[in-house]
Amino acid sequence: MKNLGIVVFGKNNEILHTLKRIIENNIGWQAVIQQDLSICKEFLSNHPNDILLLSSGLSVQEETEITDHLAQLDYPIGLIKHYGGGSGLLKNEIYSLFPNLIPDK
Numbered sequence: 194m195k196n197l198g199i200v201v202f203g204k205n206n207e208i209l210h211t212l213k214r215i216i217e218n219n220i221g222w223q224a225v226i227q228q229d230l231s232i233c234k235e236f237l238s239n240h241p242n243d244i245l246l247l248s249s250g251l252s253v254q255e256e257t258e259i260t261d262h263l264a265q266l267d268y269p270i271g272l273i274k275h276y277g278g279g280s281g282l283l284k285n286e287i288y289s290l291f292p293n294l295i296p297d298k
Contacts (some may be wrong), residue, residue, distance in 0.1 A: 195294060196221040197287070198242035202233050202259060204250025212248060217281045222287075230255050234262045241268045244290060249276050 201212050201224050202204075209226045216224040227233035237245065245263060253263060263270055270293070271290040275283055288295050 194210060195291070196223065197244065197291070197294075198240075199224045199244040199246055199287075200227055200233065200242050201225065201248055202227045202245045202251070204228060205248065206247055208250075212246065212283070215283060219284075229289025230258060233259060237262065237270070239267060242270060243265075244271045244273060244287065246273045246275050291295070 197219075197223065199216055199291055201216070203212075208230070208234050209228070213224040214228055216222050224246075225240075226237070227236060229236075245259065247259070260272060263272060273283075273286045273290070274288060
């Protein structure tokens with residue numbers, strides 16, 4: 194199974210920790226929580242990850258700045274805008290970026 198690095202960027206601490214727990218319930222998936230725009234941009238620049246997951250509480254300006262920053266990175270990264278919907282939706286959003294990770298039935 195491929196390891197996935199996922200940066201979860203948002204403002205609601207409780208939701209961020211819930212997303213981290215859900216993500217890390219999957220073997221090989223790791224989540225890093227970020228709540229500050231400048232720190233998140235610096236982290237993404239210095240630590241390649243597979244996915245940036247946007248969560249609730251971000252301003253339009255923060256969303257625009259962080260998504261614009263993705264284009265400046267020297268590695269490919271997927272973007273998921275996840276504002277709720279449960280763990281099933283979150284997994285499906287991740288699997289849509291990495292369909293090769295979908296478990297065999």
